[in-house]
Amino acid sequence: MIEQYGWSDALRQAFAPHAGAGLVPGRIIVHRRELPLVVTEGGTLTARLSGRLRHEAREAGHPAAGDWVALSANPGEAKAVIQAVLPRRTAFVRRAADSLQTVQVIAANVDVVFVVSSLNADLNPRRLERFLAAAWQSGAQPVVVLTKADLGDRVAEQAAAVAAVAAGCPVLPVSSREGLGLGELRRLIRPGETAVLIGSSGVGKSTLVNTLLGEERMATQGIREADGRGKHTTSFRELVLLPGGGMILDTPGIREVGLVEADEGLGTVFDDIEQLSAQCRFRDCRHQGEPGCAVQAALEDGRLDPARWAHFRKLSEELAVSTQSKDRVAQDAAGRRQARMQRAYLSGKRDLKQP
Numbered sequence: 001m002i003e004q005y006g007w008s009d010a011l012r013q014a015f016a017p018h019a020g021a022g023l024v025p026g027r028i029i030v031h032r033r034e035l036p037l038v039v040t041e042g043g044t045l046t047a048r049l050s051g052r053l054r055h056e057a058r059e060a061g062h063p064a065a066g067d068w069v070a071l072s073a074n075p076g077e078a079k080a081v082i083q084a085v086l087p088r089r090t091a092f093v094r095r096a097a098d099s100l101q102t103v104q105v106i107a108a109n110v111d112v113v114f115v116v117s118s119l120n121a122d123l124n125p126r127r128l129e130r131f132l133a134a135a136w137q138s139g140a141q142p143v144v145v146l147t148k149a150d151l152g153d154r155v156a157e158q159a160a161a162v163a164a165v166a167a168g169c170p171v172l173p174v175s176s177r178e179g180l181g182l183g184e185l186r187r188l189i190r191p192g193e194t195a196v197l198i199g200s201s202g203v204g205k206s207t208l209v210n211t212l213l214g215e216e217r218m219a220t221q222g223i224r225e226a227d228g229r230g231k232h233t234t235s236f237r238e239l240v241l242l243p244g245g246g247m248i249l250d251t252p253g254i255r256e257v258g259l260v261e262a263d264e265g266l267g268t269v270f271d272d273i274e275q276l277s278a279q280c281r282f283r284d285c286r287h288q289g290e291p292g293c294a295v296q297a298a299l300e301d302g303r304l305d306p307a308r309w310a311h312f313r314k315l316s317e318e319l320a321v322s323t324q325s326k327d328r329v330a331q332d333a334a335g336r337r338q339a340r341m342q343r344a345y346l347s348g349k350r351d352l353k354q355p
């Protein structure tokens with residue numbers, strides 16, 4: 001059973017110490033904060049987090065959809081307990097909107113990230129740049145999926161414009177309604193592999209899943225006439241098996257992803273800018289009017305779109321701020337540890353555990 005969900009020799013090896021401790025492997029297929037749904041060899045069950053994991057989750061985040069976990073079944077208790085989370089091969093993460101520090105893992109151990117945008121008012125090159133930076137950073141292969149191709153009459157033109165900002169990432173127009181591009185999309189998910197759909201509400205993520213499944217499994221809903229926005233129909237992340245093998249993770253719509261340590265992802269999306277910077281006369285060129293600046297030259301002769309340049313600067317700045325704040329949090333934590341040890345020392349406590 002769990003082979004279908006991508007259980008592999010590499011995972012079996014990583015799991016060996018837990019197997020030795022009598023735990024069983026499982027994969028989280030429905031994300032719920034306290035009680036995720038886990039698929040195991042023996043079937044699907046609701047599990048709870050061990051006390052230690054619950055405590056750790058406050059800083060490290062909760063186990064996510066797609067995570068492989070080690071479970072214990074306690075006699076006399078209906079629920080299995082998640083004792084450990086196996087190291088993630090890939091992870092799509094974002095900084096939560098309300099906090100610089102809280103990192104949310106949206107999907108773990110995914111092979112393909114479908115960055116989904118609808119070919120209507122939702123289509124926005126700046127948002128795609130941001131989503132793609134996070135997607136490249138995840139370690140999975142990003143693919144831009146442009147939905148509702150049946151509605152547009154400039155699809156090829158729009159796809160070309162998207163390809164120009166997508167840094168070599170495949171761009172795939174699809175229509176669930178007319179069955180366009182679905183075979184190609186389906187072939188991107190091989191047996192045992194996991195894909196995740198990321199994008200705004202109402203772009204047709206759940207409709208796409210239903211179309212691939214050939215049944216109306218996921219709830220879907222029309223978008224608001226006034227501004228073309230979705231109504232946040234999907235409320236949790238759910239991993240489903242596809243006929244013919246492979247899995248897809250449907251997610252609630254998100255308009256924003258705050259970047260977390262995404263320097264590499266950013267560099268990949270803005271490879272054109274990195275290449276230009278390398279041609280500036282001065283290695284530490286700030287591209288603000290220095291002589292021999294290749295970025296300024298490209299802006300002047302139209303090779304570099306000023307909006308793209310401005311967005312690159314904005315995202316770079318955002319990353320710098322989040323890194324600084326993370327360092328500050330780490331310092332605060334170190335300071336608190338120091339103070340705790342001092343107090344313990346003063347009170348003569350000897351059994352203090354080193355963190």
Ligand SMILES: Nc1nc2c(ncn2[C@@H]2O[C@H](COP(=O)(O)OP(=O)(O)OP(=O)(O)O)[C@@H](O)[C@H]2O)c(=O)[nH]1
Pocket residue numbers: 147148149150151174175176177178200201202203204205206207208219220221222223230231232233234235251252253254
């Ligand atoms: N014309 C057209 N409409 C589509 C297509 N795919 C989806 N829709 C419509 O778009 C609306 C929103 O679709 P959903 O699948 O619920 O969107 P979603 O991305 O899952 O939205 P959230 O769950 O809120 O994130 C529905 O009315 C769908 O019928 C398509 O290929 N063509």
Ligand SMILES: [Mg+2]
Pocket residue numbers: 205206207219220233234250251252253
């Ligand atoms: Mg949905």
Ligand SMILES: [Zn+2]
Pocket residue numbers: 277280281285286287288290292293294295296
């Ligand atoms: Zn320069």
